Amino acid sequence: MSDDPKHGIHHVASFDIHHSQVLNEHSELVAPLPYFTHEAGALLDLYKWMVRTRTFDAKAVALQRTGKMGTYSPCLGQEAIGVAIGHAMKREDVLLPTYREQGAQLMRSVAMHEIFLYWGGDERGMSYRDQRQDFPIAVPIASQVPHACGVAYAMKLRKEPRVAVVTLGDGATSKGDFYEGLNMAGIWNLPVVFVVTNNHWAISLGRDQQTAAQTLAQKGIAAGVPGEQVDGNDVIACRARIGKAIEKARSGGGPTLIEPLTYRMSDHTTADDATRYRSKEEVEHYKSLDPILRLRRYLEANKMWSEADEAQLKADASAEVDAAVEIYLGTERQAPESMFDHLYETLPRAYHWQREEVKNAGGKDHG
Amino acid sequence: MSDDPKHGIHHVASFDIHHSQVLNEHSELVAPLPYFTHEAGALLDLYKWMVRTRTFDAKAVALQRTGKMGTYSPCLGQEAIGVAIGHAMKREDVLLPTYREQGAQLMRSVAMHEIFLYWGGDERGMSYRDQRQDFPIAVPIASQVPHACGVAYAMKLRKEPRVAVVTLGDGATSKGDFYEGLNMAGIWNLPVVFVVTNNHWAISLGRDQQTAAQTLAQKGIAAGVPGEQVDGNDVIACRARIGKAIEKARSGGGPTLIEPLTYRMSDHTTADDATRYRSKEEVEHYKSLDPILRLRRYLEANKMWSEADEAQLKADASAEVDAAVEIYLGTERQAPESMFDHLYETLPRAYHWQREEVKNAGGKDHG
Amino acid sequence: MAEITLVEAVNLALARALQDDPNVIVFGEDVGANGGVFRATEGLQARFGHERVMDTPLAETVLAGMAIGMAAQGMRPVVEMQFMGFIYSAIDQIINHAGRLRNRTRGRITVPMVMRAPFGGGIHAPEHHSESTEAMFAHMPGIRVVIPTSPARAYGLMLAAIRDPDPVIFLEPKRIYRMVKQEVIDDGEALPLDVCFQLRDGSDVTLVTWGAMVHETLQAADRLAEQGISAEVIDVATIKPLDMDTILASVAKTGRCVIVHEAARTCSVGAEIAANLAEHGLMNLFAPVMRVSGYDTIMPMFRMEYDYLPSVERILSAVHKTLEAS
C-alpha cells in the first residue's frame, strides 16, 4: 500500500529500525568510541567481567556434568550483553533477569555460589545476600516483564531516579506477557528498558520460526516504544546503547526496547542436545564472532592488554570461581521444615501440623 | 535515531501505515468506486443491511429498558463495519465476532431472535440454526483471536479456499491473546483477517490511554502482519478494504490487520452510563459522521434511493424485528436439567445424579 | 454513622487505606472516572489522584504482574479484576510468582498485594459473569483467599488484606453487594484473616458456608428454627488458610454438617472441609457430611441461574437427610 490520494489513500505514520555497532567482527572501530569509554578502565572492566563470566559459566557446566549440580543454562557467547547491562546499571536500579544473565547478575553482586546453589536445587540461591532488590530469574518465560513494569511504576510514582531493566529472549517475544508489559510501559512512559536478546534460538525453534517480524526491535512499534538493534557481540556498542536507554529512562524519557543480536553458542541447557536441530556450520560461523575475542584483539592492538594480563586474569577468575564452588559444595541442606518458613511472613495455624510432620519425618523412602 | 554510518548506525527496516476512504463525511467520493460496487445493487444492499441492523439494535435496547431482556451491547454507529464484513465474507468462511458485530452476524444468517435469546440469558441464542460454523461471541475480551488462528490453520491444512475473520476492539488490542494470535498468523501465513474496530473507547478507557501506539494498525508490524486504517464510518471503503484482505487471505496471501476508525455512539452496554466519563460534545461530533446517513445522502444524490424507498425499508425492517421479538418472547425456558445435556457428548455416569437432582428440584427459593 | 452496603464498605476501606498509607494504590479497568463497574472505587480517583488510582488497559496478565512488581518495591497495590470470569489470565502470575516470591528468595522479596474480584451468580449478568472458582485459588500455596459477607466484615477484612504482608485474593460476592445495609464505623480496625465467623449458635447441625450463600443459609437456619431444629451457621470468610478448628469444634458439638456453596462441587472448598471432617471429625459424625453446592456443569446463563444456585429448599432437604441418617 502506498500513498495515493486519488484513491483515497493517505499516509498516516512511518517507522524505522536501526542497528548499531562500534567494534566490528574484525575488531575494527566502525564508529567513534562512545562516551562511557572516557572513564578510565571502562573497556578493561568490560573485558574482565566477560572473562570472569565465561570462567564461571564453564565451571557451572562442569559441575553439572560431574553430577554436582542440576540442569544449567549456559550464557556462552552472550557475555557481552550481560556485562554491558551490569556495567550500565546503577546499584539502585533493579534488574529482572533471565537465566542467561549471569554476567549482569555477578556484576550486581549476586554471589557466584548463590548461582550454583540455585542450579543445585536450593532456594537460598535466590536470597542474594548482597543484592536485595533484583528479582531472581523468572522461569516461566516472559513473566518477568509485567514485574518490571510494576517496579518501574513504583519508581516513577515515588519520583526516584531509578530504572528497571528487564531482559528476555527471542522466544519470550512471542508471549502475551511481553507485549502486555511493553504496552503498559508505553502508556505510562515508565522508566524501564527491555533488553531482548536475540540469540537466534528458543530451545529448538529458530528465530525465523518465532515471528514473521523482520526484527524483534520493531515489536516496540506495537506499543509506541522505540526499538533498535545492536550488535550483541560488540560489548562496546551494547554498553553504549543500553546505557543510553537507561539514562533516558532515568531522566523521564520513557521506555526503550533494545535487541542485541547474538548467538547461543551452547546447548539450550545441559539437558539439551542442540545437534538434534541445528548445524555444526552455523555454530562454527558464530564462533568467529565471539565477543570476548573481539574485544581482546582490540585491547591488544591498542596495547591495553598483554598475554601476561590475560594469564593473570584467568588465574584470578579461576581462583574466584573455585572458592565459590567450595562454598557451594560445603553448604548443608536446608532443614526439611524450612519449606514452610518462607511461605508466609507468619505461618498460619492451619499449616503448623504440616511443618511438624515434615520435621519429624524420618526417612524418605521412595523405592 | 537515524541512519548514520559514521557512527556505526545502519538503517534496517521501514514501515508505513496508510488510511483509506472512499466516501467522505460530506458524502463525496474521494476515490473511484471500488470494484465490488460493479455488482448491481451492492451499495443498496449495504445500505439496507445497515438500516436493518440499526432497527434491530434499537429494539434490543428497548427490550432491555422494558425489562424484557438482560444487559445488551449496542452497535449504534458501528454498523458499517459489521455490514462490510458480512458482505465481504463468503458463506463458507468463518466469523469469530465480538458482541458488537450484529450487522455481520445477521448477514451471516444468525437469526434475530437468537441474538435476543442470547442477551435474554438463554444458551440457545448461540445455537445458530442457520449458521453452523461461526463462533458465538467471546466474552473474555480477545480470547477469540487464538481460535481464529486455529480455524484458519485447519482451513490451510485442508487446502480449503476459506478464510477466518476475527473482530475485536481497541481495548482488546492490549491483551496478550491478540498479540500471540497475530504472531502465529504471521508465522504460518494463515488465512485470517483481523478487524480491529477502533471505536475510541473500551468502556471508560479512551483510545489514547489504551496504548501509546499512534495507530492500532501498526500493531501488525510486531508480527510481520500488514496493517492499515480505514474510515470505519464509510461502508464502501470498509467493504473494499476488508474484502480485499479476505480475498488476499483466500488466495494464500496471508493475514491482514484492518483498523476501521469509528465511534461507539451508545453507552458501552445498557448497564453503563457513558456520561460519567466522556463529554456530550465528543458524542455530538461523531454523530455528524454517521455511516448510515452518509451513504443515504450519496444514494439519494445519485437517484438510487428515495423517501418512499426509505419508508418501505424501515417498515420492512420493523416488521422483521417485531416478528423476531415475538419468537423470542414466546420461547419457553429450557428444562433445568438441560444444563447437563450439552456438557459432554455423553453425560458421564458421575454426574447423572446431579442431573436428576436439578430435574426433580421443585422450587428455587432464594428469599 | 450511616448504614452502608457491602460494596460501599469495600469503598470505605479502600479510601481509608489510601488515606493512611501512601504505598497503597488502586488500579484496574474502569476504576477511575467510572468508579468501577460496581462503583466499588467510586470517588477514589478524584480524591487520591490519577497516579494512585489508575485506569488501566485491558490486560489481566500484566495487571497481576505489575501488582507483584509494585509490591516487591514495598508498595501495597490493590488491583481489581473486573469479574472473576476474567481472572484466569492472571493465574500464572498468582501461582508462579505472587505466592512464591517470598519463598523463592527466602524472604528477601515479598508481595503484599491484594487482588479484588467480584464473583458469583444471581444478578442476571451476561455469560461468563457469574462463576465462583475460589477453589482454584485455595489450592495455591503461599496466598490467602478472603470472602466477606457483610458490610462490616468487608471493611475489616479488606483493611486486613491490604495490611497483610502476603498476597491476598479478595473475592466479593456481588449478589449481596447491596442486599443489606449495616452500620460500619470507619475506625481503621482490621479483622483477623484466619478465623471463621460464627453467625448463629446452634446444637443440632452445623451449616458451613461463605459468599452470597450466607443469605440462603441464614434463611434455612430460620426455617429450621421454626421447625425446632437448632442450626449453627459458620461463615468461613477466609477460605485459605482454612480455620478447620472452628468447624471441627462446631461439628463435635452438633454431630452433623451441611456445607453450602455456589461453586462447582468437584475439588471445591466444600470438598476440603468435608475431607477434613472425614479425617479429623469422623468419630463425632452422626450422619454423612452433605454438600449443597453448585453443580459440576457450566454455570447456566441467567434464565436458569437460580436452578443452579443452591436454594433454601436444597439446604433444608440436605439438613433433613442428615437428621434422618442417624
Next chain:
Amino acid sequence: MAEITLVEAVNLALARALQDDPNVIVFGEDVGANGGVFRATEGLQARFGHERVMDTPLAETVLAGMAIGMAAQGMRPVVEMQFMGFIYSAIDQIINHAGRLRNRTRGRITVPMVMRAPFGGGIHAPEHHSESTEAMFAHMPGIRVVIPTSPARAYGLMLAAIRDPDPVIFLEPKRIYRMVKQEVIDDGEALPLDVCFQLRDGSDVTLVTWGAMVHETLQAADRLAEQGISAEVIDVATIKPLDMDTILASVAKTGRCVIVHEAARTCSVGAEIAANLAEHGLMNLFAPVMRVSGYDTIMPMFRMEYDYLPSVERILSAVHKTLEAS
C-alpha cells in the same frame, strides 16, 4: 513386541492416531525436530510432516486457543504444554472456552482436543518444573482429566483421549516416564475414560492414588502384605469424571481408606474423594479417611523435593493409623 516405557507408549499412541486419522495433528514447543523435551513426540515430524507435527512459538495462550479453533473445525489437535508449570497461561482458554463451547452452542460447536503436559516432581528438575496441579483442572466443568500410570494405560488412555469428542487434559507423570517397561500391543485399542483401575486386590484397607505415586503406593502395599495386611490399590486414572463407584465399593469392603497424591493438599482431588466418602461411604468407614499428600507449601527445589513427596513410610504410617483407629 518389544517392551516399552510410558513415554514411548505415549509416542506410540500419538503415531497410531496420526496414522489412523488425518484430522489428528500434534503441536507445541520443540515437538518437531527435537522430538519434545522428553522425546514423547520423537520421530513424528519426520514421519507425518511439518504441517501435522508443528513446532510452535512460545505462547501457551494461543496454543490452547488454536487447538480450540482447530477442534471446532473438526480436527483432533493434540497440543503439548512443555511442563505443567507453564500451563497456567492456557487456563483461560480451557475453562472459558474448551470446556464450554459445546454447552454454549447447545452442541453446535464441539472441542475434541487433547492437551498433554508432563507433571510432577522427583526428577531433579529446575524450579517450576515439578508441580502437580491437576485439581485445578478437575474443578472445571466440561473437560476430562486423565493420568496414565503404566505404558499400557498410557497407550490406551491416550487413544481414548484423542478419540473422545470432548476436551481432555492428559497429564503425564514424568517421574515414571521411563521407570518401568511393559509390553504394549499397538492394536489401536482404547481404554475407557471414566473408570478407575484396580491394581491390587485387598481386604483390609483401600489405597487410592494416581500419577507417579502409584509407585510408592504399590511398594507400600507390598510392605503391608509382608506384615499380613491386605491392601487394595486403586489407580484413579481419570481424575475427572471421577469414578467414585469403584472407590466406594472398595471401601465398603475394606472399611478404611488412605488417599495418596503428590499435589498440595487443600482442595485436591484427594479432598474430593474423601468428601465423597464422608457423604456416601460414611457408614462403611471403620476409621478416618487419611490423605498422604504433598504439603500446602511451594514445591521445594530439588534438594528437598523428596521431603515433600509422599514416601512409602508416610503411606505406611497413615495406613497403620487407620488400622489402629478402629
